[in-house]
Structure formats: structure tokens, C-alpha cells
Amino acid sequence: MRNRDWSEGEAAGASRADPGHEHEAALIGRIQRGERELFYELIRPYERRVFVIAFTILRNEADAEDAAQDAFLKAFKYLAQFRFESRFSTWLIQVAINEARLRLRKSHLEIMRPIEDQMNEDGSYTPRDFTDWREIPSEALERKEIREKLIAALCSLAQKYREVFVLRDVEHMSIEDTAQALGISAGAVKTRLLRARLMLRDLLSAGLAGIWAGHSQIPKGTKPWS
Amino acid sequence: MVVKCEDVWREISNYIEGDLDPALKRAMEEHFAQCRHCESVREGMRNVIDLYGDKTMFTVPAGFYPRLHGRLADHVEGKRVSRRAWLVSVGVTGALAASALFAAVLDRFVPQPRAQMSQPARRLPQHLVAIVDGGKTFHVPGCPFMHGKYRMVTPEEAIREGYNPCNRCMYEALRSA
Numbered sequence: 001m002r003n004r005d006w007s008e009g010e011a012a013g014a015s016r017a018d019p020g021h022e023h024e025a026a027l028i029g030r031i032q033r034g035e036r037e038l039f040y041e042l043i044r045p046y047e048r049r050v051f052v053i054a055f056t057i058l059r060n061e062a063d064a065e066d067a068a069q070d071a072f073l074k075a076f077k078y079l080a081q082f083r084f085e086s087r088f089s090t091w092l093i094q095v096a097i098n099e100a101r102l103r104l105r106k107s108h109l110e111i112m113r114p115i116e117d118q119m120n121e122d123g124s125y126t127p128r129d130f131t132d133w134r135e136i137p138s139e140a141l142e143r144k145e146i147r148e149k150l151i152a153a154l155c156s157l158a159q160k161y162r163e164v165f166v167l168r169d170v171e172h173m174s175i176e177d178t179a180q181a182l183g184i185s186a187g188a189v190k191t192r193l194l195r196a197r198l199m200l201r202d203l204l205s206a207g208l209a210g211i212w213a214g215h216s217q218i219p220k221g222t223k224p225w226s
Numbered sequence: 227m228v229v230k231c232e233d234v235w236r237e238i239s240n241y242i243e244g245d246l247d248p249a250l251k252r253a254m255e256e257h258f259a260q261c262r263h264c265e266s267v268r269e270g271m272r273n274v275i276d277l278y279g280d281k282t283m284f285t286v287p288a289g290f291y292p293r294l295h296g297r298l299a300d301h302v303e304g305k306r307v308s309r310r311a312w313l314v315s316v317g318v319t320g321a322l323a324a325s326a327l328f329a330a331v332l333d334r335f336v337p338q339p340r341a342q343m344s345q346p347a348r349r350l351p352q353h354l355v356a357i358v359d360g361g362k363t364f365h366v367p368g369c370p371f372m373h374g375k376y377r378m379v380t381p382e383e384a385i386r387e388g389y390n391p392c393n394r395c396m397y398e399a400l401r402s403a
Contacts, residue, residue: 036302040295047294052284061287069297076301127235127267150277151284169275170284175243194239200278201270 024088049171050096056166057100059155067103071096093181125195153203165196227253234264344390347399354378357389369395
């Protein structure tokens with residue numbers, strides 16, 4: 001079940017290579033010279049990612065889709081100004097984050113109050129729950145209610161934690177790219193990531209304890225929500 | 227090196243990332259072997275990362291990709307027009323071109339009057355008329371309103387050169403037929 005191989009020094013970030021960076025640069029050059037249709041090929045690997053980032057910030061599918069569309073349109077409009085000072089993916093994510101934040105400010109979508117993180121005076125986070133939560137049933141994510149609980153738990157975090165967590169642990173961006181996309185230091189990324197992971201663990205170890213027991217009723221290979 | 231639970235919690239994310247110096251990593255592993263709470267925190271954090279990192283965790287809404295590409299198409303490929311709109315636009319362009327051509331032909335073959343305020347001839351005189359180079363009207367020879375050296379031409383020639391009938395001596399030419 002494990003997606004990462006923790007045994008190899010647990011250096012998960014080390015394997016996050018950047019495939020096709022040169023191909024991407026060549027594509028951008030051709031688009032800038034007038035082959036506009038190649039824009040579809042350029043953004044294809046990032047279409048889902050931009051939506052997920054927007055959803056993480058806006059916490060609403062319809063708004064996230066609109067924000068994602070606007071982000072891609074802005075990326076197309078301003079691609080001529082892209083100077084290869086960062087990866088295209090990082091630049092695109094920045095555009096998407098800005099678009100989603102702008103929508104959030106405009107529409108005042110802060111309906112759900114983020115949980116108060118259990119911060120001590122020195123800024124550290126103390127775990128609240130020590131439930132032994134070792135086993136994950138293989139079909140856990142195939143169950144709609146579990147996925148909904150995971151999304152609800154993520155949405156309950158403060159925005160600054162959600163953003164870092166999604167870029168790093170959902171979209172597997174490097175610490176450096178995450179820092180660049182959010183305009184914060186790598187140290188700040190690590191601090192927020194630690195707190196986000198601990199808060200989610202606390203939220204889920206308590207909330208999902210009873211759900212694991214019933215997983216065997218779902219036939220393997222089926223998706224209840226589909 | 228001995229670490230306490232608080233130290234473990236502070237560094238546990240870096241531990242999972244593999245971003246620790248070897249001595250601290252070893253000390254934390256020794257701590258995990260003795261502390262069930264911290265071991266539980268470590269395993270729970272790994273579960274969180276595994277669950278959220280799964281590619282099936284977040285899915286886009288149904289129809290997301292066609293809607294996105296449809297919205298982009300207007301900007302990337304330019305506005306799409308229907309066949310009917312295309313035919314209408316071709317028709318309008320053709321009509322405009324035809325009228326421009328007609329106007330050009332008209333301009334070529336219909337003489338422009340030399341004096342904008344004068345009236346064109348409605349009936350052509352049955353005799354030669356007199357014109358003065360640089361003048362604007364044609365006359366009967368001897369008309370007191372004609373000044374300078376004149377030459378005799380047919381009414382058609384005079385009109386083709388832009389002359390209009392004098393409203394004194396060519397009164398008949400200005401009347402309706």
C-alpha cells in the first residue's frame with residue numbers, strides 16, 4: 001500500500017525528478033514564436049494539479065474549476081513574458097495560487113473556520129492523539145466516506161498549512177519549488193509542513209479509527225462512489 | 227545522543243523526509259524503539275503522507291477537461307465561427323466589395339460637375355455650346371456671363387468634361403423634359 005519506499009533513507013524528495021524540462025522549454029519557445037496550439041501539450045501534465053491547488057485554497061469544486069480556467073488563460077496570455085527564471089510548473093502554480101487567492105478575497109469564501117492549531121509559545125505543535133494507527137487497508141481510498149473525511153480534514157486546516165501540504169505531499173513538489181511557488185523560505189515550508197502533517201494525523205487518527213474496521217465489506221476493486 | 231519526545235515531534239517531519247544528520251537520526255530511531263507514543267506519531271504521519279499522496283485522492287469534476295479546453299480554444303485558436311456565420315460574413319464582404327467596385331465604375335464614367343452648386347442639364351441642347359477653359363458652365367455664344375476665349379463643343383462633350391448649363395442662357399436645358 002505504501003506509495004513511498006521509506007526504507008531507502010526515507011529521502012522521498014530525492015526521487016522527484018523533473019522529466020522533460022528541456023522539452024518543455026522548447027515547447028514554450030515554439031509557442032512564443034506563434035505555434036499557439038502547442039499550449040495544450042504544455043499544460044496537459046499540470047491540468048489536474050492546478051485544479052487541486054485551486055480547490056485546496058477555495059474548498060469548492062465549482063470555484064476551483066473557474067479559478068483553474070482563469071489561471072490557464074492568464075498563463076497563456078502572459079507566456080510571452082515567461083523568462084525561464086523558474087520551472088514552468090512552478091510559475092504556473094504561482095499563477096494558480098494568485099488566481100485562487102484573489103477569488104477567495106473577492107468572494108469572502110472563508111466560511112469554514114480553520115481549526116486552532118495546538119501551538120505552544122515556542123511555535124511547536126504537540127500531538128494530541130497517540131492512537132496506534134499503523135495499518136491502512138489497501139482499498140481505503142476507494143471508499144467515498146474516507147476520501148470525504150480526508151478532504152474535510154485538509155480543508156479544516158488554516159490556508160497557509162493547506163497550501164504547503166498540498167504542494168509538497170499531494171503534488172510532490174520539492175521543498176525548494178514549494179517555497180518558490182508560495183514566496184516563502186524553505187525553512188518556513190518545513191515548519192508549516194511539520195504542523196500540517198501533525199494536525200492531519202491528529203484529526204484522522206481519531207476520526208478514522210472506526211472506519212477502518214468496516215473496510216472488508218467493500219469488495220476489492222470496486223469504487224462505491226463511481 | 228538522547229532525545230526527548232518533544233525533540234522527536236519537532237524533527238519527525240524532517241526524519242520522514244530523510245533530512246537529518248545521521249547522529250540525530252540514530253538517536254530518534256533508538257527513541258522510537260522505546261516510545262510507543264512517538265512511534266505511533268511516526269506511523270500516523272507516514273499514513274497521512276501516503277493517503278494524501280495517492281493519485282486517486284483528488285479527482286477533477288466530470289467534464290472538467292472538455293470545459294477547460296473549450297474555454298481555452300477561443301484564446302489559443304481564435305474565435306470559432308459557425309458555417310452560417312461564415313457564409314453571412316462572406317456574403318456581406320462580397321456585397322461591400324461589389325458596391326465599392328460599382329462606385330469606382332460610376333466615378334470613372336459619370337462626370338463630376340466642376341461647380342458643386344450648379345444644376346446638371348435635364349435636356350440636351352440641339353446645337354453646339356460654348357465653353358471657356360477653366361470655366362464651370364457652357365453657354366450660347368455671346369452670353370454676357372461668359373468671359374474669355376471660348377471654343378465650341380457638342381453638349382455631350384461639355385457635360386463629359388464637367389460643365390453644367392448656364393442658368394441664364396441655357397435656361398431651356400435646365401427645365402425638365
